[in-house]
Amino acid sequence: MRAGFDEEERALLEGFDETLRRLPEYATAVDDGRVDREVVSRLGRRLAADGWFEVADPRSDSRQPGTVLAGLAEVAGRRSVAIPYPLLETWLAVRVLRQAGAEEVATAVAAGERTATLAVDLLGGNHVGDTSGWVPYANAADLAVLVVAEGAETTVLLAELPLASMWEAPAIDLATPTGVAPLPVGREAGRLDSEELRFTRCLYLALQAAAMVGAADDLFRRTVDYLRAREQFGVRLSSFQALQHHAADLLVALEAARSLAYYAAWCADARAERMEEYALTAKGFCGETCWSIAGSAIQLHGGTGMTWEGALHYGLCRIAYLAMAGRNASECLSAAGGAAIDRASMLTLAHRRGP
């Protein structure tokens, strides 16, 4: 049992953090609502150059388990202004394309030669009628990967972007411009087997959960710093017990969320029995909890929390977007709770790898 990262993994996460710190400036583009093809491809080239897409490539020697990808997602989530790049979607796209046999495209995406995104609602099995559902960065990526599950068959479609038929769905999270396309769209790139579809869905939920934990962690740490620095009534805010207790409760909630996110990622890696339920539980709990932590961060910052300059809104909107994208957090909890009701038994620790 090792319920944490080892030294090598921690070094990898720090290396990723270092790459993110050195990315070309992007906050202005986010503020101006100008996250376009140029911004995205510039960031993508830099991330690819340091090997940060290969980590999700099953053919690469640099491939990482889902737990480490969750760690990387958390690190990315901690950037106060979210990186305007479809990072999780690229990781999943590389993996899905490889498993579907679309080797050439997968290699180009992993190398950063082409930027890819993913129809996240379709992947999540979200009901989207005759459309693709949300496609993050549809205006800015080169390719969209659509995973269409119909009965036992799962087809992977590949659409060249931009699509004339796609309409914008302007997102509250300015770092994530989003589009929706009517189906059918694109060409078939291959098929996924049912086990791979299960894994991909679970991994995506766990990565979203970890990304939300990262964003909530950043908001929480900044709030603690603020309480220690800000003075009122001649004393620091951190000396008021009401605020201390509020902060302590936030830490407890954050650690519970973090635990569930990593556990779900491990369950996906281990193909543990009921891995879907762990993934739904993690996404659902992290979505509701991190969103609530973001609200508390604003409250504890007072008026400053309501200002653009206070910059808490980036994290809040990022969390809200992630909580809704693919499968909404509360629906995830309902699905996990429904499974427990049907079985008349609560989820407990998996402990074992699956077959």
Add this chain to the structure above:
Amino acid sequence: MGYSIHMDFTVAPEDLEFGDRVRAWVEANVPRDWTIEYPYGSPEWVEFQKDWDRKLYQAGYAGMFWPREFGGTGASPERRFVFAQVMAETGAPEGLGHLGRRVVAPILMTHGTPEQQRRFLPPILEGREFWAQCFSEPGAGSDLASLSTRAELVGGRFLVNGQKVWTSNAEFCDWGFVLVRTDRQAPKHAGISCLAVPLRAAGVTIRPIRQINRQSDFAEVFFDDVEVPLENLIGPLNGGWRVAVTLLNYERGLESAMSRFADQRRAVESALLAIREKPERDRYLDAHALGRLQAEILAIPIVAMRLLSTQLEGGDPSELASVLKLQHSNAWQRDASRVLLATGQASMLKREPAESQFLFYLMSRAVSIGGGTSEIQRNVIAKRVLGLT
């Protein structure tokens, strides 16, 4: 790159097999509805609990958490985790000796003299002597260090006078692990010592307290000129505060969290059965509430595993340990009322399983008070972990 070692929540097959053996042993040795068969506090209950302590010893499980040098198993942390989980999940009794085994014994191993270890540890392990923790007083609850029960050195022995409160199972125990003031002039944390006091000695009066769940888990303990030999001083004279803090840390540890996890899981599963009786259309809100509740409960053992891993790697577990106590107290309280609401009106009926559910809810009110209130725990997290002062 190529990183082969990674996070792993699997438990080794031999530890899982061990868990299966323990599970089978518990099922063979514990009557399924022992909680109903032996009403709490009855003479039958006391005998049943003591018998369980002896069975644990005979099966080699009493020393699961003890090092070999004191007669324990020296089991690995993973195996201890599995043991705690199985004992909790099977609803096994804790035994009257659990405080002695889990809390007093580790203190004696750390702070006791070799003579004290020889005198006190074997009877704890074998289920022959039982201990109670006498810390809180009417005037010293959260502010424990302001305790006023005093022990004076008179004629080569201590003379103890004062009153303790919230002492679990005092009337059934042989020994009290008692915090006393031995120097009234010193600053309050500096004048405290720990004594092993025989609870059947002359001058000790025990009065049970009836709680809101109608049971009497706790008692008041009065000491009137109780004579205690010098060799019953545990740890240094006036150095008892550090010993007491060690005890509180054990009380907030892994076994306690796992036990709460299992209690909560059982309560939720009883609600699941009630929800399944409802028409499909009425289940939507329940499904969400249950999903949320399940997530909160599941996070407890995962934090416990993270805590264990941190300890194994020589890291500082104090942050997660502080979080864990508050986490399971918060979760239990929120969830106990959610279980009732999800079950609906049936949960208000004075018949099983509703009555047990409601008693579980009533007891949940205590978890944020006993072993250090949640408010104190929040103070600790805010000040020591987050640096908010």
